Amino acid sequence: MRREPSRWPRALGTAVMGLLLAVLGTTAFSWWALGPLRLEPLIVLVVSAGYRLPLVLGFIVVMFLGYVADLISGGVMGLNVVIFTVVYVICQLARRKLDITSWPFQMLSVGVLTILDHLLTAGAVTLTVPSYVPPVNLPLLLLAQGLINAFTAPLFFGLNEALVGMLARFWPAERKVTP
């Protein structure tokens, strides 16, 4: 019997994994991009944080992830921080109302929130850059990206849980509760 890792290993693990996946997102993941579609592991981690981390600590981690995303994506600084915060809030609200423990639900959340993420991004870019015209096939792209993120979510959930579990094993407070 193993208990759920405490908040600190989870927060640290999610942040480290986010940093690692963000770097991979600019390198290895972009090599397997399907045109405009690519792997987006950070949104998966945001959803994971929203469902598993406590409110305040989760906010910090998610804002860090947004910051990292803003840093390496080269977009408008602060945009991902806001969007990830919104996504995180939605997850926290869902966590209070729904049973979010099942993986299919989490995958569905990732898919839906990916679409929301991109809609917010497109809206923000449209507001900040007047000359920006969203692509005509934006709905299709959003749907495809949502599906990709939803179906790859278990992989990143799993990676994150592995790192969190590893950190929990060495975390001083965790050693007492983990057999």
Add this chain to the structure above:
Amino acid sequence: MNFFRKYRFPIIVGLFVLGALAYFSFSAGKGVERIPAGRYLLELTGPVQRGITGVGDWFNSVWRHYFALVQASEENDRLKNELAALKQRTVDRDELELANRRLKKLLEFKQNLDYPIVAAEVVGTDPSAQFKTVIINKGASHGVLPLMPVVCAQGAVGRVIWSSPHYAKLLLLIDPNSGVDVIVQRSRARGVAEGAPGGELRLKYLIHTEDVRLGDKVITSGAAGVYPKGVLVGTVSAVRQGQDGAFQRVQITPAVDFGRLEEVLVLLRRRQLDQ
């Protein structure tokens, strides 16, 4: 305190959302270099990115080289096939050219003949070493019948010994069983040319008094009724005076290269025999 506990969630959410928006407002339009923390973070992530990119480039390079090799190998195979096809086409073209030349000679030869003829291709040669026969692809349905003479552009070839509806068998001049009445073109000396070992012809029944020299051309006499008169048979290649008998021993090199016999003309003149 109770108020905070009661509205903890919306207060915290509101604070963080406002904080995020404030950050967005503050940092929007500013470069990364204006944000110290970002600079350090990039310093942290940069080497990792470079390392991953380097590893990725290495794998990519290996992958591309592998594929390049595979593609080069495939291209090599394709080019080899194309080269083989082109070589075959060249051979085919050369064959056509050679066949064209041969047929042209045959045509010229045919125009000099006063007989109806049938052109045929050699489709088979005799499997035994003792006999010299070939199969042609024209037979009785084309008017090819036994005893009809067969010639080619170079000269006399032989005669038909049997025919089926679409094929016929020829007895070549060089076969030991073959014999044709001939004359030496220069001296008009007369004899019979028979097949001899080694693919040569032997001129028989030529008496000592006849004038025969090396290089003399030997042609058909037309006397036996098989061949028309004047078809080249060969060239005298050896003359010996016989020690025991009245005849000279004359060897003739056939005008036709029987080893390369491909197209022939069958003279439809059997009626000559009947006359």
